[in-house]
Amino acid sequence: MMNSLWHTRAASLNIDGRALIGGRRVWAASNQQFDDVSPIDGRVLGPVARCDVADVDAAVAAARAAFEDRRWAGQAPAARKRVLIRFADLVLANTAELALLETLDMGKPIQYSQSVDVAAAANCIRWYGEAIDKIYDEIAPTADNSLALITREPVGVVAAIVPWNYPLIMAAWKIAPALAAGNSVVLKPSEKSPLSALRLAEIALEAGLPPGVFNVVPGFGHEAGAALALHMDVDCIGFTGSTRTGKQILQMAGQSNLKRAWTELGGKSANIVCADCPDLDAAVSAAVGSIYFNQGESCNAPSRLFVEASIKDAFLEKALALMPRYQPGDPLDEATVMGAIVDATQMKNVMRFIASGQADGARLLAGGVATREDTGGFYIAPTLFDQVDGAMEIAREEIFGPVLSVFSFSHIDEAVREANASPFGLQAGVWTSNISKAIQAARALRAGTVHVNQYDGDDMTVPFGGVKQSGNGRDKSLHAFDKYTELKTTWIALDKLA
Numbered sequence: 001m002m003n004s005l006w007h008t009r010a011a012s013l014n015i016d017g018r019a020l021i022g023g024r025r026v027w028a029a030s031n032q033q034f035d036d037v038s039p040i041d042g043r044v045l046g047p048v049a050r051c052d053v054a055d056v057d058a059a060v061a062a063a064r065a066a067f068e069d070r071r072w073a074g075q076a077p078a079a080r081k082r083v084l085i086r087f088a089d090l091v092l093a094n095t096a097e098l099a100l101l102e103t104l105d106m107g108k109p110i111q112y113s114q115s116v117d118v119a120a121a122a123n124c125i126r127w128y129g130e131a132i133d134k135i136y137d138e139i140a141p142t143a144d145n146s147l148a149l150i151t152r153e154p155v156g157v158v159a160a161i162v163p164w165n166y167p168l169i170m171a172a173w174k175i176a177p178a179l180a181a182g183n184s185v186v187l188k189p190s191e192k193s194p195l196s197a198l199r200l201a202e203i204a205l206e207a208g209l210p211p212g213v214f215n216v217v218p219g220f221g222h223e224a225g226a227a228l229a230l231h232m233d234v235d236c237i238g239f240t241g242s243t244r245t246g247k248q249i250l251q252m253a254g255q256s257n258l259k260r261a262w263t264e265l266g267g268k269s270a271n272i273v274c275a276d277c278p279d280l281d282a283a284v285s286a287a288v289g290s291i292y293f294n295q296g297e298s299c300n301a302p303s304r305l306f307v308e309a310s311i312k313d314a315f316l317e318k319a320l321a322l323m324p325r326y327q328p329g330d331p332l333d334e335a336t337v338m339g340a341i342v343d344a345t346q347m348k349n350v351m352r353f354i355a356s357g358q359a360d361g362a363r364l365l366a367g368g369v370a371t372r373e374d375t376g377g378f379y380i381a382p383t384l385f386d387q388v389d390g391a392m393e394i395a396r397e398e399i400f401g402p403v404l405s406v407f408s409f410s411h412i413d414e415a416v417r418e419a420n421a422s423p424f425g426l427q428a429g430v431w432t433s434n435i436s437k438a439i440q441a442a443r444a445l446r447a448g449t450v451h452v453n454q455y456d457g458d459d460m461t462v463p464f465g466g467v468k469q470s471g472n473g474r475d476k477s478l479h480a481f482d483k484y485t486e487l488k489t490t491w492i493a494l495d496k497l498a
Contacts (some may be wrong), residue, residue, distance in 0.1 A: 006110055006332040009100055017048030017194070019055060019218060020201040022062035023211020028219075029054040034191060039107035039340035040331050042376035048194050051219035056186070056227035059215040063157045063184035064233055066212030073154050073182035077133040084129025084180060087207035091122040094203060098168060098196050103331050105193040106164050107340030107377070108294055110332050121172035121200075124476075127460040128176040131478065145495040152485040154182035155260070156235035159228040161221070161249070162197070163241045164190035164342050165297040165400075171197050173464075174238045175214065177480035186215045186234070188225050190241075192342050194218035221245060230256045238483060240264040240299075243398075243424075243469045262473035262483045264299070264465050266398040267426030270419030271302035271455060272441065274412055275310045277431040278453060284318040286429075286455040288404070292326040292338055292382045293456075296402035297346075299470075300427040302455055303399060304388075306415040309408045316365065316386060316406065323366050326402070328379040340377045341401060347378040350401030354383055357394040362405070363387040390418055398424070412437060416444045426466035429455045448474075 017036060018025040027033070032050035037043070049055070066072060072080065091098065098121075099113035108117070140148035160174035167189055175185050189197035194216075201216040217224050225245075229237055229252035237259055239249045246263040253261035271290075273283050291301050307315045329336035341347040347370070354368045367383030380402055388395050388405040395405055409415040412432070419428055428447040432438050442450040448466040451457055463474035473483050 006100065006334070009096070010104060010332060013097075013100060013104070015046035015195065016198065017046050017218065018198070019049045019051050019059070020198060020214075020216045021055065021059045022215065023205060025202075028052065029058070034220075036105065036195065037343065038104045039342050039378045040104065040375070042378075045104055045195070048191070048218050051188075051217040051224040053223070053227045055217050055219070056224055056231060059186045059217050060157060060159075060228075060231055060233050062212040062215055063186050066210060067154070067156050067184040071210040072179075072184065072213045080180070080182070081129050081132040083208045084125055084132070084176070087204050087209065088122045088126035088129060090203045090207050091118065091125060091200070094199070095119075098199060101195040101199060102168060102193070103339070105195050106167065106342045107331050109329075109334075109336040109339045111334045111336070112294070117166060117168045121168040124169070124172040124460060125176045128180040128480075132180050135478070135481065140489075145493065147492040147494055149490040149492070151488050151490065152181070152481065153488055155484055155486055156183060157233060158183045158185045158484055159231070159234045159237040160185060160187045161225050161228065161237065161239045161241065162187065162189055164192035165294060165299075167193040167196045168200065170240050171200060173475040173480070174240075178238070178484045179209070179214065181481055181484045183236075183484055184213050186217060186228060188217050188219065188228060191218065191220050226252060229253060229261075232257045234259050236260045236262070236484060238262045238473075240475075242266055243471075246471060260483070263471040264473070264475060265469060265471035266424055267299045267301070267466065267470050268304060268396070268398055268422045268424040269300055269302045269427040269429070269447070270304045270306060270415070270422070270445070271429040272306045272409075272412065272415045272419065272431065273308065273311070273315065274430070274432040274434075274437065275308040276433045276437075277311070278433040280311065280315065281318065282453075283431045284315060284322065288319050288322045288326070290455045291404045292402050295328075295338055295341055295380075296350075297342060297400050299398075300449075300456075302427070302429055303403065304395065304405055304407065304419070304422075306407045306409050306418065309410055312406070312408050319384065320366060323382055323384070326382040328371050328381065338382065338402065340379050342378070344378055346400065347380060350380055350399055350403065353394055353397065353399045353401070353403060357385050357388070357392060357403075357405070360392040360394070361387070362392060362394060367402070390421055396422070412441055416441055420444070420446045423469045424466065425468040426470040427451065
């Protein structure tokens, strides 16, 4: 599609900001709304329902009714499978609309909204649909006079709270396994990017998901999000977002009904490049591409780059040569690879971190400035700091923007020690041609995923999540069913039966 057509389509797009509760699109009970602002140019896309306690109560009640009458959970696995596969097909059929909503809402390049976000969401839904009738329960090895059945059952009503950086993907990672397991779901998207989630719920209804099984309540975290976390009739909550908010979610889960709470939180991932790296160009390309992808607004972005001192100058020279490729452009231009920061608040936060790095003595090699200011949108040039040490704020805090901090090291043990000094533990990377060094470093790094001689390797078959203050539980893979199912033991005394 030509770039001008994306602008034309954007101008004529019908924005529906109403919640979806019990199979119907509705405004908030209070009639309160908030403006959804596009980071591309600062224009208001339209009003969105500002849901609060009353709306969450209604959504949870709809989800509970759907779960208790087993309109979804009671369907045969093959039937639920067909619905989820049809759901995935319809997501792909609506790629252009969903991608446009994603780009307008949070500023990511339209080429990636299509090829990455929509495609990955559909793949996730399809994968869990296919898994439904391929998971077996167990029979325990007991004595001949007993039969012990171990079965997985849906937990009931699942609340999902997802962030603004990958609205569709994060929603799919939560709702697909939860629905596949037979649960009912109430999804709260970020107030910064609610539109694709609302459309996704409509598509689910078109696919045949019964009303009430999947509900979406847009709104603010301290209102709709807190109401879900504190709700006494929510059985499980899955959250992706900041560590600060994740801690609040866990506290609210404990304050209410001890609902199980799963959190995928922040990251400050370390990427370690040794002098014996097998392909320096590939290491440079991965380091730069991974931090600037999605404008740096990725929890797993390798924002701390450790380069062995003997190759650091060569590495930086190659990295700086790639920087022009990542200059921000119009997100609706299919040639753009880096778009807009999600909103003015996030842009201000990132610029504050850049100023902090300069004040602390880090050497600014590239970027560090706002760009495209005449558009009315929010754009920051790809930023590269050298001579960073672990005491600096930019070395410790999750920036969530296009800022790369470079450290040097003399021995890999030093780099691993510094990498592990962070309170986060989401991902890490190691580049070396020495297999022993790679395995030892991977074992020593405290992270949910360790990449060796690549970064961002990804597939639905592998779990995603972190350790330490990067959260608990895992999205993706069959392990996600552990979050959304209960294990039940049924013990039968065979010698007591007639």
